Amino acid sequence: MSRAVLSLGSNLGDRAAHLRAAVAGFADVLVAVSPVYETAPWGVTDQPDFLNAVLIVSDEDADEWTWLRRGQALEQAAGRVREQRWGPRTLDVDVVTVDGVRSDHPDLLLPHPGTAERATVLIPWLDVEPDAVVPGRGSARELLALLDTAGVRARPDIDLRKAAG
Ligand SMILES: Nc1ncnc2c1ncn2[C@@H]1O[C@H](COP(=O)(O)OP(=O)(O)OP(=O)(O)O)[C@@H](O)[C@H]1O
Ligand SMILES: Nc1nc2c(c(=O)[nH]1)N=C(CO)CN2
Numbered sequence: 001m002s003r004a005v006l007s008l009g010s011n012l013g014d015r016a017a018h019l020r021a022a023v024a025g026f027a028d029v030l031v032a033v034s035p036v037y038e039t040a041p042w043g044v045t046d047q048p049d050f051l052n053a054v055l056i057v058s059d060e061d062a063d064e065w066t067w068l069r070r071g072q073a074l075e076q077a078a079g080r081v082r083e084q085r086w087g088p089r090t091l092d093v094d095v096v097t098v099d100g101v102r103s104d105h106p107d108l109l110l111p112h113p114g115t116a117e118r119a120t121v122l123i124p125w126l127d128v129e130p131d132a133v134v135p136g137r138g139s140a141r142e143l144l145a146l147l148d149t150a151g152v153r154a155r156p157d158i159d160l161r162k163a164a165g
Pocket of ligand 2: 120
């Protein structure tokens, strides 16, 4: 049994459609779909705002690499071109955590290294898992309390659950 937390992001093209396509792509393994947030870009700040959301997925036959590959296939399907680190993208699927798995393989770092510092991940994650813990770092709620959340605002007009089928 493998349960994972996935972060979705999009800031190019029809952002909501890209997130919906990702949700539809995980429809067979979905446990929870978070609300959507409009977020100011971090890292490279001279780029359009993102839409961000979090999914919880579970599959008894999956391992952590399954989640990475499935996410990358959906990024490809969204026409993602890998160019600039932290740059604009049609769809980003990050594997945030996989229950019970720590990894320092550069192709699959677990937990995802940015998690504890990213309100864009912690806020939607806490919506679907109020007791979330970032392995090795602690309570997601306590980590979030240390962060600036000014650039993160809810988009209740976009409901990804409808894409789950
Ligand atoms: N937990 C993970 N989830 C997704 N990709 C990962 C993870 N750990 C390592 N990677 C690797 O990161 C690379 C993708 O990086 P990407 O271009 O999406 O980075 P980024 O989104 O710009 O930055 P960040 O990873 O800090 O969000 C891929 O080669 C992938 O194998
Ligand atoms: N607000 C926001 N900013 C970002 C994001 C993201 O998902 N949300 N992803 C990035 C590359 O991983 C770079 N910057």
